[in-house]
Amino acid sequence: MDKWRAAVTAPVEARAWRELGYALTMPLMAGAGLVYLLVVLLCGLMAANIVGLPLLALSVRGARGLGAANRGLARALTGVRVPAPAPFRSEPGLLNRMMAALGEVAGWRAIIHSLVRLPAAVLAFAVAAGLWGGGLFLLVSPPWWPAVVAGPVLLVLAPWGVRLALVPELKLVRTLLGPAPGTARIQALERTRALAVDDAAAALRRIERDLHDGTAARLVTLAMSLGMAQEELAEAHEPDRLERARSLVDSAHRTAKETLTELRDLIHGIHPPALDKGLEIAVATLAARSPLPVELDTDLPERPSPAVESIAFYCTAELLANVAKHSGARRASVEVRSRNGRLRLLVFDDGHGGAAMDHETGTGLRGLADRVHMVDGHLDLRSPAGGPTMISIDLPLHV
Template sequence: MSFRVLLAAPARKRAWYELGYALVSLPIAAVGLIYLLVMLLTAATAATFVGVPMLAAGVLGARALGAVDRGVARALLGVEVPVPPPFRPRPGLIGWLGSALGDGAGWRAAAYRLGKPPVAVLASGTAASLWGSGLVLLSCPIWWRIPALAHLPVNTWPRALLAGTAGAVLLLLAPWTVRAALLPDRLLVRALLGPTRASARIHELETTRAQAVDDSATALRRIERDLHDGTQARLVALAMSLSMLKDELAETGRDDRLDQARVLVDLAHRNAREALVELRDLVRGIHPAVLDEGLETALATLAATSSLPVDLQVDLPRRPSAAVETIAYFCTAELLANAARHGGARQAGIELRTRNRLLRLRVRDDGAGGAAMGLGTGLRGLADRVRVVDGTLKISSPPGGPTVVTVELPLHP
């Protein structure tokens, strides 16, 4: 560190920001401590009916205060702490309470409230005493002759100049000392207001998985489009040419070689036609084209082509992501097929609703019931597929029916 840097330190913006941070730390710490005390008092009454929700709200409030702290630390200290994963409550009041009370980021923010007062006292004390005494001493040559202050030991010019020099030295040292005194607070912010390493990793994995699922849905859609526009069209044209060629050959005179050619063309024509049928089934399995028109239309088509009468109820204000639409479609198709195949059902119902950020698909039938995971019903496969986006699949199928399968999927994983 050069001498110039040392001299210029008090005049730099960074020094003022750090001073500012040290000074506001104290009121922030005080408010935070009061908050924490109130929260803990509430916790003491947690056994009562109101206590639990109050404590849950307290944890979430601590999380919000933590965000303020993180902002202040970023603005004034330049501490870049990643934001912890957002609060994602489970559905229902109980789910919300459970999620809030178990919110790690909230509790860690509350712990920061507890750790803040000592580090704030250290930082603001250091800042106030160094900057304060530095300024007082530096200005000594100006005020030492004020009569009211005659009792102070600074009562001669040399002493006043000495004090002034000491003040200047203190002011030069102040920025460095304050920065050192802020170190515990920085560490605390990093440790308690960011995501833990595990939660950061989980968040990253969730993000990349959602991306992978979406990518594969897009890729399948593209493959379907490519097959449709390229391969299928070319095969149709090929089969058409072969068919024309067959007709041409039929017109020419009979000859051994020509007979041979007829047989070959016939074979090639049959192969092209069979390839077309196989390709059509394949394309349908990859991405049903009707899904392009939205999940509601796609489900209506499924309902219309089912051999059971199907009552369809859809309430879908906005479109889920492509991957979720595809999963919901294939689940419905499989469940309707199951209902028609196994249960001896007379009618079926599809219900599609959204609640919070969830898509809920319910397929029921009035068949014999007794459906369970892993009885050759393909339900295991569906459950696996649903889990890819953190969805759930629940089966209710008492002997004698009815069978109700509920699939819950996040709208946008």
Template sequence: MGRAPFTRRAPFTRRDGAEALYVLAGLPSAVAGLLYAAVAVVVGGALSVTRVGGPATAVALRGARALGALRLGAAARLLGERIEPDARGGARAFLHLLVQPLVTALGLAAVYATWLCGAVLLTYPVQLRFGLNEITSRDASGTPRHGLHVGGLYFDTPASSLVVAGFGLALLVAAPWVVRAAVRADLAAARALLGVRAEDGRIRDLEESRSFAVEDTAATLRRIERDLHDGAQVRLVALTMHLAMLRETLPADAPEAVRDMVDAAHGDARAAIAELRELVRGIHPPTLDKGLDVALATLAARSPVPAEIRTELPVRPAAAIESIAYFCVAELLANAGKHAAATRVLIEAAQPGGTGLRVRVTDDGRGGARVRAGGGLAGLSDRARTVDGTVHVDSPPGGPTVVTVVLPLRP
């Protein structure tokens, strides 16, 4: 069942104590966050003109997310409010460091004005009876008065002290609702600046669905490749062998037409095998099973233009990413041989920062390559875009042509 509506919650429950404790726990968190934000701004501003400015900003945002996670943890432990943190909301987390002192101050003011002041005022008759209240003033006639006074009203008699106690009781009764409103403002700020936004959640669901579809497609293609390789191709090879044996065992007086038919069938079977092998390589190159570095080395060895390869791949990308990278390089090598009149090609594959895959193909051809609708480079861009990848072409007239493909490690 859902939580009771805000205006119908009964006061003086365990939740009320947890909310007050949550507000008090926010004070050290707010102070630490504000100090952290101030230091980050000063240090970040000083480093912004240096080469380490970008990494320093990334570290500062990561720290802001960590501080925000502590606040979300307090909400989960004390209030049972579980807010899914946004792992990519660094800027919003940093903004929360600036907003949290405001909402925390609001919560502390609510606790002070209700729970604390209410408790003090409720016990005012006891304070007055035993001389615990040290408030001393003089009235309009100059007579000393001991006790609480508001304007020209003095509450220094047993009867008037009961009025003060009644006001204190009213504050205590109102305290849960007042503090609850402040806590809701705090949680609203946390959800807006630290939690996953609704649109981000939908985007993430779509990304997960796309990732599953891409991986499932890659697995299906690998299965088709294996079936063709181990099934149809094996049968065609066996047929070719049988036709070769039949040709060798034909009697010497066999009609020439029969020999021609057997030779034609044998030739067609061999051509079918060659076409099937090309088809299999186009679906899923078997060399990709050994890793992208091995597959790219195989492409470089078969390249129509002499190719040098440099790879640094400490983490193996997903199979779908490897497949996209492979076919991009294959297309670029074919372009270098057919259109660029290149004499040398350099293939580079690396994982800068360990966050993605960067494949760069450079040729010394005539240059002038452009991304045109329906062209090969446009096809590469479309292929990369299916996993949020990019293709950048730098090909001035006269060359060289540098095509950089950037892909995530996982779709």
């Protein structure tokens, strides 16, 4: 029923009108692109002299603006968001700027888009004009039963036809007006490196804080207790002084044991000892300690690298803790498998769902996603309201 209602109401939806506007605007943008292409070609023919080469560089440099306009139009009217290419960079000096502009990949890609988009623009315009225009014409034509039927049918089909006809153009926008594949990979690596640096800095700050506020304070207390006991023993001529010294030594002994426990916990936080025996044993330990029944399924013919094991372990620990605290689930399951050089971790629970990764309600999951991205992994969350929740993490087996 909902599908039929959506089909009938599609012609009056705002999205349909925006896509119609995009289809009708495309020939104008394509024409502007062709004019710009002619300018580039003219500058290229003149490039043999001292004037033509700078003009060609300016034309290629300016093509970024044309690409930005096309990206903005696609985003405003179709909702397709294409990231901007990397900023233009060059060494100081007029000659360096000119040579950098001539080698501007983003500018040349925008020029290529202007050249190859014309067939896609003609297709989208023809479909929009045929379906919308034909439907409106038949709707207002003199009463004739084929027109009375065909007009509304064309208007109902028009939004879906235009949406389908825009697929080639939007594919070109994503392919040619965004970052080049190599550039996108470099940007992803730069973000990953930044996340790794931030994560390492946060870990160091946490260790420093734990040592300063916990272990160091206990060691100071231990030293003071031992000093006071030493003073008492030096003048221990009375039974009450001996008893006081014995009490101070006992207190120092307890402090020493508590300090050792804190140090052991701190060391375990840096590298869980359960991982010494492999990820399968470590995950089994987490499942056994969970307050909820956890079904475990592991299959790791090849052991992952230590960094991947550590990330998978901490993700499993955090996700099982979230299940126990927030999901209201009665049971959970954990699956860890490796195939074709990738490790896949799947955590499922039958709780009430609604988990999110936004910065306001899902900071824990966002932190896990950032940790996974550091090794070129991916976290996928499926948690509809009412449940269940399934979180899958894909990691490289070796880094």
